Amino acid sequence: QFVSLRQRILSAVQKNATRGDPRSVIRAIDQFCSQKEWAMNVGNEKGCILDSVVSEVNPATVLELGTYCGYSTVRIASLLPPYAKFITLEFNPDFAAVARQVIAWAGLEDKVQLVEGASSDWIPKIKEQFGIKTFDLVFLDHWKEHYLSDTKLMEECGLLRKGSVLLADNVICPGAPDYVEYVRSSPRYKSHYFRSHLEYTKAEENLWYLGIIE
Numbered sequence: 205q206f207v208s209l210r211q212r213i214l215s216a217v218q219k220n221a222t223r224g225d226p227r228s229v230i231r232a233i234d235q236f237c238s239q240k241e242w243a244m245n246v247g248n249e250k251g252c253i254l255d256s257v258v259s260e261v262n263p264a265t266v267l268e269l270g271t272y273c274g275y276s277t278v279r280i281a282s283l284l285p286p287y288a289k290f291i292t293l294e295f296n297p298d299f300a301a302v303a304r305q306v307i308a309w310a311g312l313e314d315k316v317q318l319v320e321g322a323s324s325d326w327i328p329k330i331k332e333q334f335g336i337k338t339f340d341l342v343f344l345d346h347w348k349e350h351y352l353s354d355t356k357l358m359e360e361c362g363l364l365r366k367g368s369v370l371l372a373d374n375v376i377c378p379g380a381p382d383y384v385e386y387v388r389s390s391p392r393y394k395s396h397y398f399r400s401h402l403e404y405t406k407a408e409e410n411l412w413y414l415g416i417i418e
């Protein structure tokens with residue numbers, strides 16, 4: 205019968221990765237997506253940039269928008285200090301179900317809370333539901349047309365502070381032009397981009413790094 209791409213990614217992890225070894229989970233997904241079928245994981249090239257930003261920020265609180273199969277969730281969670289609080293929001297229950305199993309295979313289920321639902325519904329509830337004041341790091345990788353509205357919503361909900369870092373995937377491809385325009389023209393943000401390539405391809409892409417300066 206038909207097996208979905210997300211199921212094939214999960215099977216590749218269960219077949220080729222070692223339980224409790226996050227790096228082997230990442231490698232298994234990257235091998236599957238570069239050799240068998242493309243999927244919209246952030247991938248290894250941009251993933252290394254993500255790793256360096258996580259290591260540099262060394263965040264106590266992290267929010268990921270768009271879990272998908274949990275690839276970037278595993279990359280981030282494997283680098284966090286023990287006391288860190290990491291929330292990842294996923295709208296699609298089928299992707300959430302696969303991501304939970306990928307995160308568990310990596311042995312990181314205690315490091316991250318996967319919350320199902322829409323970011324626009326959950327962002328206003330995070331403070332009281334999870335006891336988080338502000339986020340040190342936010343990784344945006346969900347619907348590109350929601351980057352701007354969700355960033356404004358996080359500002360309005362007081363979830364961002366001076367020093368918070370926002371890292372956005374796909375500002376070139378598929379693109380988030382309104383978001384780039386807003387942050388580039390806002391005095392609140394110091395921004396720059398990391399040149400890279402679209403996952404598993406040679407297409408030009410950037411990760412968009414934003415530091416909140418006031």
Ligand SMILES: O=C(NC/C=C/[C@H]1O[C@@H](Sc2ccncc2)[C@H](O)[C@@H]1O)c1cc([N+](=O)[O-])cc(O)c1O
Nearest residue numbers: 244270271272293294295296299322323345346347
């Ligand atoms: O479309 C892309 N990503 C959209 C990702 C969406 C993910 O986030 C939620 S939506 C949601 C909504 C609200 N709250 C949480 C999650 C979806 O269920 C999916 O898991 C994309 C596309 C390409 N590409 O090349 O076409 C490359 C990429 O790297 C991409 O990230």
Ligand SMILES: [Mg+2]
Nearest residue numbers: 246345373374
């Ligand atoms: Mg992406």
